Amino acid sequence: MAANNARHVRLRSAEDLADPRLTPYTTLTDAALRRRVDSEHGVFLAESSQVVRRALAAGHTPRSFLLGDRYRESFADVLAAHPQVPVFTGPDEVLTTLTGFHLHRGALAAMDRPAPRPVADVLAGARRVLVVEDMVDHTNLGAVVRTAVALGWDAMLLTPQAADPLYRRAIRVSMGTVFRLPWARLDGGVAASVPSLREAGFTVAALEVTDRALGLDSPELEPIRAADRLALVLGQEGPGVRPETLALTDADVVIPMPAGVDSLNVAAAAAVALWELRAR
Numbered sequence: 001m002a003a004n005n006a007r008h009v010r011l012r013s014a015e016d017l018a019d020p021r022l023t024p025y026t027t028l029t030d031a032a033l034r035r036r037v038d039s040e041h042g043v044f045l046a047e048s049s050q051v052v053r054r055a056l057a058a059g060h061t062p063r064s065f066l067l068g069d070r071y072r073e074s075f076a077d078v079l080a081a082h083p084q085v086p087v088f089t090g091p092d093e094v095l096t097t098l099t100g101f102h103l104h105r106g107a108l109a110a111m112d113r114p115a116p117r118p119v120a121d122v123l124a125g126a127r128r129v130l131v132v133e134d135m136v137d138h139t140n141l142g143a144v145v146r147t148a149v150a151l152g153w154d155a156m157l158l159t160p161q162a163a164d165p166l167y168r169r170a171i172r173v174s175m176g177t178v179f180r181l182p183w184a185r186l187d188g189g190v191a192a193s194v195p196s197l198r199e200a201g202f203t204v205a206a207l208e209v210t211d212r213a214l215g216l217d218s219p220e221l222e223p224i225r226a227a228d229r230l231a232l233v234l235g236q237e238g239p240g241v242r243p244e245t246l247a248l249t250d251a252d253v254v255i256p257m258p259a260g261v262d263s264l265n266v267a268a269a270a271a272v273a274l275w276e277l278r279a280r
């Protein structure tokens with residue numbers, strides 16, 4: 001078995017995988033198990049060399065790197081910049097045994113999970129805030145984050161039930177843009193937060209298909225578009241925005257769907273609406 005304190009360990013066989021420093025890389029394909037490993041070990045995983053580089057550039061602290069043999073050279077600058085951080089390398093088949101999936105993007109890094117941020121902290125100075133209500137799919141969340149950052153939205157709030165923005169797949173789909181978006185968890189549901197958002201000067205709108213919703217192309221939407229501070233609630237994939245939230249919002253906004261389809265995928269809907277409702 002590999003020495004447990006070596007800085008660079010080449011993993012040759014399944015026996016080498018007993019190194020406890022490799023625990024953050026196990027059970028990657030099981031979201032529920034993963035949640036436990038991430039919270040117990042206080043880590044998140046950055047996947048692909050580009051995402052690892054973006055996490056480092058954003059100031060995150062690496063605990064270890066796991067690289068396919070053939071990526072070691074292209075990652076040499078990163079390894080040199082972090083001389084104390086353990087590096088595990090190995091052939092694809094050994095890494096697949098460890099992680100449970102084919103590590104086709106070359107690099108993984110286990111990083112210290114940052115402390116949760118208070119809501120007030122991420123709202124400070126923000127003019128456009130996404131409120132993610134119970135969205136469970138990490139791919140959707142990653143896509144929404146990428147859109148939000150690309151279109152200049154300032155912050156994101158998530159309900160306790162919503163997916164984890166620092167789950168490996170969410171980070172990867174966001175292309176590492178999640179490291180640029182201030183975000184915080186709400187203590188409870190969106191409805192309970194509406195009064196404090198309003199007190200902070202936010203107009204609160206729901207992106208949802210409802211009878212009273214204003215079309216995204218409607219002139220009546222102008223006050224929402226022009227709001228100095230806007231919080232936009234996105235609903236859960238199946239049920240949509242909760243009725244208790246809709247009962248409190250200042251307006252609902254719908255993307256008209258002339259072909260009679262029920263709804264758009266939430267990430268697609270966000271891409272359309274976040275552009276229209278951006279700060280100007």
Ligand SMILES: C[S@@+](CC[C@H](N)C(=O)[O-])C[C@H]1O[C@@H](n2cnc3c(N)ncnc32)[C@H](O)[C@@H]1O
Nearest residue numbers: 207208234235237240241254255263264266269
């Ligand atoms: C797939 S939808 C939820 C299901 C939807 N409530 C229905 O009855 O078909 C998930 C979320 O995407 C957003 N969404 C999807 N299509 C939309 C549209 N045409 N206009 C506004 N929001 C939309 C909303 O935020 C919604 O809560």
